[in-house]
Amino acid sequence: MQLSDKNECKSITAEEFKNLVEILEIGLPRSIAVGVSGGADSLALTLLLNQYCQDHSIRLFVLTVDHGLREKSKGETKQLSDWLSSWDIELHILKWIGQKPIANIQDEARAARYRLMGQWCKDNEISHLFLAHHMQDQAETFLIRLFRGSGVDGLSAMKKNSEFPTAQKSNNFPKVYRPLLGVNKESLEKYLLNINQKWIEDPSNNNDKFTRVQVRDLLQNNVIKGFDAARLSSTAERMQRVRSFLEEQTILALSDYVSYSDFGYASLDLNFQKNLHEEISLRLLSKVLKTIGGRDYPPRHKKLKALLNTLKKPKFLGKTLSGVIMFQVSKGCIIFTREPKGIPDEINITKLKTYQWDNRFLMEVGEISGKVVPIDESVVKYIVRVIPDIKERFLAIFDHHQLRDRVLPSLPCIIGDNGKLILPDFLLSELNGANLDSFSAVFNK
Incomplete structure (x- = not known):
């Protein structure tokens, strides 16, 4: 069964989009961000969101990532900026700096986009990031994960709202919203055609060396009844x-x-x-x-x-x-x-008020400057000079020498620029009478 022809598909309307956003229950934030590539999907989402934000007095920030992977990318970014300017929308361009991959290109580029947009939102205190994944994207994701042998979690594919995909356990990263997961791609293209808005076709979308393109071709060209984006997307929702x-x-x-x-x-x-x-x-x-x-x-x-x-x-x-x-x-x-x-040997914390150490402890270091290191044997020897019976005190805390010897090297401490040792408060509080400074650290349970 082939996907609907563009001429048979109706355009999404502003009212339909409003209802899709309201389902997400985002409230009335002061500002939100949206990722745009210049393709039909993200451009339609951007323009629909622009109208929604105007109607609800929300400031919209539009982000695009210049991957620098193709010679035409700079010109395409300029074209996108010009299009958005005609709608009185400012485009924020984020550049992927550094060595580019020669393998696994699509996955690496996707990770770079998330990283750059997430960090921008965090730096600018934006807690809502909208992305333009639609019904066909959902179906493709479902099939890719099915072919890889995924279980229930993988086959549930993408959620309409989810936590930011990063190992950094921090509330400062935005939540991700995908209002178009139930929307057919053709209805987004129809919307752009109705308002005379062109879009950019990414040539990589036609490169069949990529798994996603192969899966897309499979979906579009099969003749099996029920094997279509709508049915697969519905299955993902049940998962x-x-x-x-x-x-x-x-x-x-x-x-x-x-x-x-x-x-x-x-x-x-x-x-x-x-x-x-x-x-x-x-x-x-x-x-x-x-x-x-x-x-x-x-x-x-x-x-x-x-x-x-x-x-x-x-x-x-x-x-x-x-x-x-x-x-x-x-x-x-x-x-x-x-x-x-697997723990970093040492990390400088100059000018950092808060720090996520080893993605396990949230440290509040205030104005402290120095380096974070694990409490390994060399640190314990340092403490022994100040507190000779420190090993016995540590043993009293953990009740077992094996537990003490395994846990201590997994905990952070700070060696200040002045050479002074600073312990996490949860540890120092157990060392009654110890003449040492402390910093706040909370384990991410």
Whole structure:
């Protein structure tokens, strides 16, 4: 079945778009941002949003990324700027600086766009970023993930609103909104034709060496009844409901079987194995590994399944996975701590008031200048000169030498420019009477 011909498809209207935005429940922010490439989808979204923002007294910031991958990109950016100027819209151009990839180009370019737009929104205190993914994009994403063997989460494809796709756990990045996921691409093109607005055709959209282009051709040229963008997009939406339910069950399981410490480690009650469905058990392990390892993505399903099988054995001898060390200090309980070798050796914090360390601890450092380092053996030796019995004090905090020796190297401290050692407040508060300075640090549970 071939997708609808452009002549058979009606244009999206301003009223229909207004309803789509209202479904997102964004409220009335002072300002929002939208990403635009110059293609029909993003240009239609930009112009529809421009009208919506005018009607609701919202300031619209329009962002485009100049990837510098093609010779024509500079001219296309100029053309886009001219088009938007005719609508009294200012274009903010973000340039992708640095060495460009020679492989995996589309994925790398997509990551660069997110990174640049997300950082711009963060720097300018914009909490809403709109993107122009539409029904066909959703269907293509579903198929790509199906071919890669994804489970429920992958097949749920893209959400209409979601957290920003970054490992930086910070509330300062914008939420991402996709109001057009249920809208046919042709209706967006029809909208532009009706207002006499041209758009740019990206030649990479016709390059069949890219997986997404191959999938797009498959969708457009197949003759199987029901194998179309609308049906696949609908299936992805149903998968989102299943995913939401599974996530709710996982949250309940975490509260029952996992205990997170302010010191950045987790304790897992092994009774979870006999009381939880295997799917929830796997999701629980995934969540703990992501949190303790400071990772944006979980281990692959195959590795999670292997870990679950290992935990079912009578004797657990320890394991390392996804930047996390797992070991046992008492019967029926597994400890998860950050693997030290994946932690940055040192990071300068000059002029930084807040800092996200190892994507696990949010540090409030105020006017402190120096470098952040893990509390490794060299730092402990430094503290011994000030507090001779510090190892014994640390042991009293953690109750077990193995826990102490594994957790301490996963914690941050600061060595000031004056050479002074500064400890995180949650640690110093346990060292009664220790004559050391502290900074605020909170574990991202």
